[in-house]
Amino acid sequence: MTRVVRFYEHGGPEVLRIENVDVAPPGRGEIQIRVKALGLNRAEALLRAGSYIETPALPSGLGLEAAGLIETVGEGVDGFAPGDAVSVVPPLSMVRWPAYGELVTFPVELVVKHPPSLSWEAAAATWMAYLTAYGALIDIAGLSSEDLVVITAASSSVGLAAIQIANSVGATPIAVTRSFDKKQALLESGAAHVIASAQEDLAGRLREIAGEKGARVVFDPIGGPIFNALTSAMSRGGILIEYGGLSPEPTPFPLFTVLSQTLTLRGYLVHEILSDTQRLERAKAFILDGLQSGSLRPVIARTFPFDQIVEAHRFLESNEQFGKIVVTV
Missing domain, CATH: 3.90.180.10 (Medium-chain alcohol dehydrogenases, catalytic domain)
Incomplete structure (x- = not known):
């Protein structure tokens, strides 16, 4: 028994x-x-x-x-x-x-x-956190050292994994959390910038940080009204990867921003990686290398x-x- x-x-x-x-x-x-x-x-x-x-x-x-x-x-x-x-x-x-x-x-x-x-x-x-973040940022988005990446729900295990993976490839992670309570911890965990979405103007702060370049990648499990703010600060040809629906509010489709910036809005489940043997093996190798080197913790x-x-x-x-x-x- x-x-x-x-x-x-x-x-x-x-x-x-x-x-x-x-x-x-x-x-x-x-x-x-x-x-x-x-x-x-x-x-x-x-x-x-x-x-x-x-x-x-x-x-x-x-x-x-x-x-x-x-x-x-x-x-x-x-x-x-x-x-x-x-x-x-x-x-x-x-x-x-x-x-x-x-x-x-x-x-x-x-x-x-x-x-x-x-x-x-x-x-x-x-495995859940790093496979989820790897599949979105590396496998789908091809994140590189040239990129700014916006990571919402940043204090979750997936959000923290995403920050570490972004740093491991030289990208700049912008962490979004609800309040300033976790700001210092996020900075200490590798976030280059932290935005408190309930206490700051999210769109304004994103534009201030990303500037004219904009953020090429957004990694979000929330949806809801923040879609407008997130997409407004993205670079031309950028990709927003949605892996959840935590917001109880409707998620708007920012039509004219998507059109003018030629954005991709991409739904994503980690099952994509888990069900594909070759993609899963590449993911495991990346994660095991990061764990061994200490870049992923x-x-x-x-x-x-x-x-x-x-x-x-x-x-x-x-x-x-x-x-x-x-x-x-």
């Missing part, structure tokens, strides 16, 4: 339950991992609440990121052995491959030997013990965190 987290109905964090279940041995091409740490993501809160892109049969497990020691390998698995320290690339379906448990099973192609210098917490905080907001998974989800939804929330097992 092993402990896992499941929910029997959709709702708030309180619907999560820790239960003892029997776990089958790994099948062919699978690896079973004794979990040391879990990384929490908004997608898990959405699945739990019933508003995710995936609809589970209930009861359902959940979770996209884990790190730990290999317990057992299935038939046909090469290059891995019991006792290896590994972390997990997020699966396309967390319902099929849930990570919230003491003992979890994943396909071998989703298991990575991370640099031994990483702690369990950092390893569990790596996961930022941990707070850790919770496994028994406090409900409290961890409450903190996840508080929007108070700076970086990744991790659960230790």
Whole structure:
């Protein structure tokens, strides 16, 4: 028997339950991992609440990121052995491959030997954030040292990963956050500029910073009214990559700005990278190189013990965190 987290109905964090279940041995091409740490993501809160892109049969497990020691390998698995320290690339379906448990099973192609210098917490905080940011900034936008890049929701784990990736290629990251509370922390985390969107004129500050050159790349999970401000400061031929919809307000289409500046507005999900073997391998190589060199360093907001998974989800939804929330097992 092993402990896992499941929910029997959709709702708030309180619907999560820790239960003892029997776990089958790994099948062919699978690896079973004794979990040391879990990384929490908004997608898990959405699945739990019933508003995710995936609809589970209930009861359902959940979770996209884990790190730990290999317990057992299935038939046909090469290059891995019991006792290896590994972390997990997020699966396309967390319902099929849930990570919230003491003992979890994943396909071998989703298991990575991370640099031994990483702690369990950092390893569990790596893949969703850096894969999401890499896919948008490097794979799609081709970010380079010549670019200004605007990163909204900058204090999230993905936002911080984006700042680090921008710096690693010599681009200039402009961080957008709601208030001045996190300004100093963002500057210390590598942002070249910080804008507090609820306390400053976002469009004006962006134009002041970007000047006539404008920002070629915008990386945004919010949408809503800020689209007008974001696009107004973009360079001709720029690209706005939208990877979420956190704003409850309608998102306007800035038609004349898009036309006059020949902009691209691009929807993006990390599943694009996860479902393409070649793109995923390039992403993993880039991220592992960054982790090894130290240019990429996961930022941990707070850790919770496994028994406090409900409290961890409450903190996840508080929007108070700076970086990744991790659960230790």
